[in-house]
Amino acid sequence: MSDLVALLFGALIIGFFSYERFNRATYEGRKQLERLVDLLTPDKLRARRVVLHAYLFYALTLLLIYFFLCAYAEVLPYLGGPELASGTIGASQLPSASSGDTSEFTTGFIPHGNWESVFWAQQPSNSLTPSPERSYFNIGIDPSISLTMALIIVGLAPTFPILQRFEDWMRVAAHRLAGIPTRVIGAGEDLRRNAMQIANSSGNNGVPKNSLLIPRGDWERMHNYTSAAEGQLADPQDFQEDLTLIFAASSWILDRKVKLANAGQRERFDKLEDELRRRKNVLVLELDERSGYLPGDPRTEGERAAQRQAPEQQETDPARDETSKDEAGNSNEKKRASWERLAAQADHLADDLCILLALYVEHEIIVAETTALPPRGSAPSSVRQQILARQKLVEFLGELLSEHAAPIHLRSFAMLTVLWSFGVVLIVTLAWSFFPGPFETELQRGAPGNPYVRALIYLFTAFNSICVPIMVALALRDGGRQSHRWRNMWRSHWTKKLPQAALVVFVSWIVSTLFIIGLTLWQSAIDLGGWSETHNKVWETLRYSFEYNAPTPLRGAILALMLVTLLDARIARAGSLNFQNSIVSSLIWATCAAVIMAICGAFTRFLTSWASALSRSPSNPSLDSIDHGLIAYAAIYSSILGFLVVFCVAEALLNQRRPRAKREKQTAPPKTLSLSQTGPSDP
Secondary structure (H helix, E strand, O other), rough: OOHHHHHHHHHHHHHHHHHHHEEEOOOOHHHHOOOOOOOHHHHHHHHHHHHHHHHHHHHHHHOOOHHHHHOOOHHHHHHHOOOOOOOOOOOOOOOOOHHHHHOOOOOOOOOOOHHHHHHOOOOOOOOOOOOOOOOOOOOOHHHHHHHHHHHHHOOOOOOOOOHHHHHHHHHHHHHHHHHOOOOHHHHHHHHOOOOOOOOOOOOOHHHHOOOOOOOOOHHHHHHHHHHHHOOOOOOOHHHEOOOOOOHHHHHHHHHHOOOOOOHHHHHHHHHHHHHHHHHHHHHHHHHHHHHOOOOOOOHHHHHHHHHHHHHHHHOOOOOOHHHHHHHHHHHHHHHHHHHHHHHHHHHHHHHHHHHHHHHHHHHHHHOOOHHHHOOOOOOHHHHHHHHHHHHHHHHHHHHHHHHHHHHOOOOHHHHHHHHHHHHHHHHHHHHHOOOOOOHHHHHHOOOOOOOHHHHHHHHHHHHHHHHHHHHHHHHHHHHHHHOOOOOOOOOHHHHHHHHHHHHHHHHHHHHHHHHHHHHHHHHHOOOOOOOOOHHEEEEHHHHHHHHHHOHHHHHHHHHHHHHHHHHHHHOOHHHHHHOOOOOHHHHHHHHHHHHHHHHHHHHHHHHHHHHHHHHOOOOOOOHHHHHHHHHHHHHHHHHHHHHHHHHHHHHHHHOOOOOOOHHHHHHOOOOOOOOOHOOOOOO
């Protein structure tokens, strides 16, 4: 059993250490993030659930590579990898088929062979005698191979170029599928097209009546900088908009004057805020020096402007020589170049502040909340300014907040569904293996067998045929929602949802089938005297194994489709989910699922039994009473499983917290003041 323990321990090593490799940046050199790449790891560029899904895709791919290389380690030298000791690499101790009749080979389908050689396959209706020589846990992979391959894959041991390049490619693919960093870059570019619509030209020295929590000195600076830069910049309007965005975002976000949500997530961006705050302070010092602004200067802006223009308005001395004129021209060019450099710094800082705002929307630190403006005199001025400032921030974010609050960005509940469905499937399967399981097994094999081995068989079969399709279907749904290509299965027209449903069923079924076929072929070895035997027998075995094992995962694919439809029905607020008592809604869905799964279970078991009958008698296949009993057991088991899974998931979904929009609608006052009613001049 040490070889199995070593294989599983290697898988745990990959699970623990692969996240560090996944979290390495794949966007070095991107212009939009060149100043922030050291502060933004991939797991900060998307919401936590999106990153988790991308990591699961990456980790599962590494595990598949790991299992393949452990089984066929002899191919490593051909891939540029290390040459491990011959005789101990790969599947050197796999079980061999009988050397007698060439038709009696071991497959997942097992028309004639030893049923215990494939402990995860659901067996056909024939009675076989167990072999006492079979070791259930002897997988034939040397422990040193498993541990060495695990360390190579996670980079704790020297790797080889092909594997390293493939790992890099898979990491990039996982990041791009999750929208890392394209999502936040696109959102930041969209924000840069907006203008921060706040007043900055009324009152004394450009200080408006509504300060919007921006300090008086910052208002004066904005007015002073734009006046001093007049005639020095190619695009003064962009410079003014950049300054407005910098000072407003710095006061509201970096100085934390506007209250935001999700404080735990915000702590992850403390270093980013500190860096942006430092750059803003450096820029302000340089602009103060360039414009001649002194904090607390009692002079008006007109007096400061007159002082700056005084040297330029002096009469030109006719006796001044050409050298003096050239020096004056060079001085003006240097002055313009200095202002252009500062304008470029302001533009870069504004870009990065937009990235920060986009990240805060992505992580739900900034959310679309509406607060009514209190009547004049009923609240302190600071409260009114807080509300006005937040309204201006929401107005600036505009479509980004609206898009993020849309149903496509609402919580998908995929992880909740996975936990409940997996838990129910494994518990029901374990209970079935100990109660009806002995009778079902005796029908298949003539003896109930060891209860612990039987439980392992049932759990392994259930995971591969039920849990894997559910996981794949939910991943397809989440991926489609993120790319804006998913059609709600409850609201869409049948011409749109039917192809989507067929895709979900087919992909989840084929992935689960590949898992089962691959594991079946590995465990039964298709030895035939060695892997180098004739390819005809290998393909014949593949065909038999597919015919026997492929129908079973269809149950999981159908159940996965029902769970996907249930999740979309919750978003669409289907009538069958709107009963005052949630148990009634759950019972309706669970009953429908039980009927569908009973039909599906009976049909798939019929296909399996028919494949077994074909192997026994290709010319005259027929089903006997044992086959009919197994079909009944499959229908009952599938019905119970479908009922409990859908009932528990429906109850879990219907008893989650109410959506934010619904809570706000119920708690908001009957009348609120819109942005158009609260202009910047409202005191």
